[in-house]
Amino acid sequence: LTDTDALYGAVAFSRAAAAASLRPIFGSEITDPKTGRRAVLLAKDLSGFGELCRVISERRLDPDFSLADRLSHLSRRVLLLCPDAALLTRVVAVRGRGDVYAELTRFPGSETPLRRLLETARHLRVPVAATNRVFFRDAKDWSVHRLLAAIRTNTTVHTLPQGAVEPPSAWLKPPRQMARLFEDIPGAVSNTRAIAEQCDVRLPLGEVRLPRFPGPPGETQDALLTRRAWAGLRRLYRRVPPEAAERLREELRIIETLAFAPYFLVVWDIVREAKARGIPTVGRGSAANSLVCRALGITEVDPLRHRLYFERFLNPERTDYPDIDLDFPWNRRDEMLDYVFERYGREHVALISSHIHFRGRSVLREVGKALGLPLPEIDAFVKRLPSHAEVARLDELRTTIPECRPLPLEDEPYRSMAALGRRIDGFP
Structure with a gap:
């Protein structure tokens, strides 16, 4: 799991992987605030996870953060997947080839930069790794991805800025499809297994680590x-x-x-x-x-x-x-x-992070705005719902709450608004 400039999903991911008897691989896609370049960092062990946290903090807090400079000084506790030929050249020149991979992705319009990166990797003798850049689970989830992008950028699904949404191909493809996609590049897929085998991070969830008060020497x-x-x-x-x-x-x-x-x-x-x-x-x-x-x-x-x-x-x-x-x-x-x-x-000190999730009326309000509905229409629809309303039970509310009976759930755009709202209800 590689959140962008963050590790927000790490704990939930760790628990889900444990429940499925899978070994989680923790990472983050770090971006350069000035150039827009990116690279994927994967923690090899718990120390690497700590270093990853420090890199993310630097990215968030340092206005002069340089991705190329920071990657050049990574320890060997972190694996680096680099998708940019120029960035790869600079990092290898300073850091060396160890624990560095050229990240290959394929989607419409990517063939020219992919070939350039492949040539650079061969020249530098850096191994390549095929990745998928997953932003949603199934191909049918692209509409939800586009909706969330509109909410994030405070636009509509019809006026999304360039680069705000990933292509429809950014879904979790099965192994056989990935193998066919990169069958012309030997080792690109098999190297991903070698990467996975190097990553073994076990988050000590549930372990209480109380601070030690700095008291007088010799006194417990x-x-x-x-x-x-x-x-x-x-x-x-x-x-x-x-x-x-x-x-x-x-x-x-x-x-x-x-x-x-x-x-x-x-x-x-x-x-x-x-x-x-x-x-x-x-x-x-x-x-x-x-x-x-x-x-x-x-x-x-x-x-x-x-x-x-x-x-x-x-x-x-x-x-x-x-x-x-x-x-x-x-x-x-x-x-x-x-x-x-x-x-x-x-x-040794951290502030608590509170995550707000989409719930009830707030879901429908945000979806309506992203679909381009006028605010008065959204307000008129949402105000009929009780504060505790669940999007999944809108049909039931029409039969139990008199104020909800006039809701036009069978008519567009409200039918789409309710359907999309159900898809993201509970999302952070």
């Missing part, structure tokens, strides 16, 4: 958390009640059993720094059920007084992990993010 994370929690509890009470002491011991025991002490220490450190800077903050959610969180100053709610159960926050009988939400003022949030990056290192 559990000991440090225990010391901080008891110190905080004594600040809360002149004389610690027996029930509070017992509750704290039990919570600390569970935290130690689950090896979550580093997590609590990191959150405590962030809260402590915010308070030192005069930045208002408070922990919310089920963390308020924890006396340890209150003793550390993460939350302000007394779980004993309000009879809150710690097990609703952290339970050794469940596989849930602690989740402490911290709120900061919008105008000082970035200041705290900078602190976390500096304190723990940018290589």
